[in-house]
Amino acid sequence: MSENMFNSASKYFDVVEKIILVILLFATIAAIGQEFVKVIDLGKVGLADILLLFIFLEVIGMIKEYYVTNRIAISHPIFIAITALARLIILQRKDFDPVILLYESGAILILALAILALRARKISFFRPKKIN
Secondary structure (H helix, E strand, C coil), X not given: CHHHHHHHHXXXXXXXXXXXXXXXXXXXXXXXXXXHHHHHHHCCCCHHHHHHHHHHHHHHHHHHHHHHHCCCCCHHHHHHHHHXXXXXXXXXXXXXXXXXXXXXXXXXXXXXXXXXXXXXXXXXXXXXXXXX
């Protein structure tokens, strides 16, 4: 009885999860549309605008991956963070403390090293050898 109840509760959670993912997708598409309208109103496209669109694209990829596989590769949020930090550096005013720039670029380096570490897991050299 309790296992059947658990299965039906799990199905409800799955439905709620899918609904929230669709809402997130529509919100992301709306944000992309707002960005396009802003660019058209300004009449020019800046690097910060392009990076923001890449962030939106990564979010859509993350939503798709979770919708299809119910998993998110940890690299997706890390790529989003790297792109967001790069955009932040570009948008900063010139009168900011240069130390902040060092902190932000250091954070990008740490995130990039994390991506490398995640990729290195798949290389057989870094895997522990199986003992027969």
